[in-house]
Amino acid sequence: MIDIINVTKAYRKNSNVVENINIRINDGEIFGFIGPNGAGKTTTIKMMTGILEPDEGDILFNEKSIKKNPVEAKREFGFVPDDPNMFLKLKGIDYLNFMADIYEVNETDRMNRIEKFTKEFEIYDALEDKIESYSHGMRQKIIICGVLIHNPRNWILDEPLTGLDPKSSYKLKNMMREHAKNGNCVFFSTHVLEVAEKLCDRIGIINKGKIIFVGTYEEMKKKLGEEGSLEELFMEITKNDE
């Protein structure tokens, strides 16, 4: 479970980038976080993962505070950043082993998970190659495998489907569903509203640093009193907010 409680962040005085956000992502739920460019999505995710410190409020992962108990809280989630260009000089297998060491995964688990995930994403045969020789999609896949290796209960994925081929994208979506079905929590940001519509149990829309809607797709339709795709409703709701 992820609890975002009264979170506010300002880079400059009196100019909040994110203002008083309150969201609870329940276990067993896939939560889609959407919003226009510059709305505050990345800032929120950065605060959730400990990259940025909130000016006010707190974020709890299974009741562990990222502010008060950061190391424990960080063990509770796995984060896939939007830029997969990291540790390019390492071989795929070395990167996965490194991640497993950082999250203290035992030998048997890491062996099984490396085999399972890399075969699923079809990068198993490239594990002995350096990440710098991978394509963008392959880099994205190895980062995802690195996150999944410690089997975190909460997944935080920033634009995880960008650069993935249709097959891998389909597999990742299935894995997200499976993870939520097992009583875990998936929080992801996306620009692809169609994916959010089909995949998410609930959606959060952020605009100009404020949460303007949290609920299911059905609830959104009811609130706006309109029929239409999420794309159309999103345009409507963000237009109203301007």
Add this chain to the structure above:
Amino acid sequence: MMNKKINFSLLKTMLKTSYDTSDIIDDDTNKLNKKSMKTWITGLVCIIVIYLSYLMINSLKEIGAPTIFLELFFLILQLLVMFQTILLTISVLYFSDDLENYLCLPIKSMKLLITKFLVMMSIIFGSELIIAVPSIFIYGVRTISNALFYPLVIIVLAGVSIFLSTIVLITMIFVMKIFRFVKNKYLFKNIVIIAMTFIILMPLTNIIDLNNYKDQYNVESYISTEEDNLKEGVEQLKLISDAMTRTNQYFIVTELGVNALSELNQNSIIYVLEILGLDLLALAIFFTIGKFTYIKDVLRNLSILDKRKNKRVKVKKRCKVSDKKYSYLKNDIKGIFKNSTYFMHYIYNIFIILLIIVFIAIAIIPIVKQAMVDVLGEERFKGISLGFSEFSLIIGIIQVIFTISSLSLTAISRYGKGAIFFKYIPIKFSTQFRLKNIPQLIINTVITITILITVKYLIPAINNEYILLMFVVATLLNIINSNILLLLDLFRPKLNYENDISVIKQNDNKLFQYILTVVSCLIIWYLKEVTENLNLNISILIEIIVFSIIVVIMEIFINKNENKIFKKII
């Protein structure tokens, strides 16, 4: 013919992508950028070089041996040009990031080679303009009244640099061929660099022979009258000068250059023409060989880079559990060794400087030792005692050499935007801080040990206990230095950069490292002044206590502010 082969627009583009002058020259006004720290650092380097040259030239002039400066100048210049050529061959000619962009354009291999060569030479000439030209002009002003010196010196500098660079390039082509069996690109680059370094340092062993000459000259000279000491000093200078001349002879054009500038008559013109003739010959050989091999070698290097082994991985064998702190550190060190830019700037340069220190130690120390024996007498020399001034001087030297290495100064910046990784992994920031400092601490410890061994070799009379105490003080300074450098990188990280080299070359934090060295040396000097009249052991103890207190304060600061000090990584 040549003109047709040079595409100036290609040259301009390559120059812009190969080295960034925007910090020194303002792009909008085309004038000196006075707001840039880089401009000030460049100016500072110029002033230091001019000042040191001025001191040396004056001293040598007083004893009537100013030409020793010319010999030394060319010895250092040729080493600088050759080492720079090795680095540029790797980073500009064979493994440059932009090569892939040019290979797909309809550019003939010869044109590409010529343009790359011009880029390399322009970088070398740029460095000479800052380091070499001011000091040789000072030499001209202080010792020579002939105006012919100035145009000649420019031609000689250019001619010598072109010849030496071309010879290194020709050698490099063969070294690249010899080591082509190495399939790992990074290992390949590092082997090529180290092999070339040894090839270049070979003639320097000549200086080591100096000691044998010394023995032949002065077997019976353990006399200590003032007149004989002076005679002895002049003889020793002559020995050093002879050794440099012998070394310079190996580089052919250097000797011609020295002769041209020291004689300054019609012969000088002949020497210069000889240099230019040798340049043309070397260039003809280089371009002839390069025409057939360059593109082939570049393509081979690129294919190594792009090659994906697709080797079946044995997961069972590769999955070994390590402690997370050990794994974190191993990954950091691997990142330095596997990236040739970082390897060259953080490991190779230290290796070269330590190698030169050892060479100089082997070559010069016995003469200095002998000179000390001559002056003090055998008995007094053996009983030489260490004062706190000497102790502080050695610590000061170690601190100055620490400045060469700046691993901690880019410990975070090296990861670029990927540095956010360190923010979301479950390892305490204070622990990460300590782990990130270890590579710098190791390098500085190697420097400390090398210097202390050299000191012990020079003055065996110093007790081992004092060598150990020097090590303790230097280690405390090492911790202070590394902590401050890492804090600087954390407070002013450079996470957005285009390529690896810019994180090192366009790093303004380096200026603060120089300031840190100056401040540390002032503290060492101040402690010496304050405690000099006390017992040596007490003085050292006070120094250890002062540095320990600084270390403890730093530790408390890091522990208390761990979140704040990692705040800029976003």
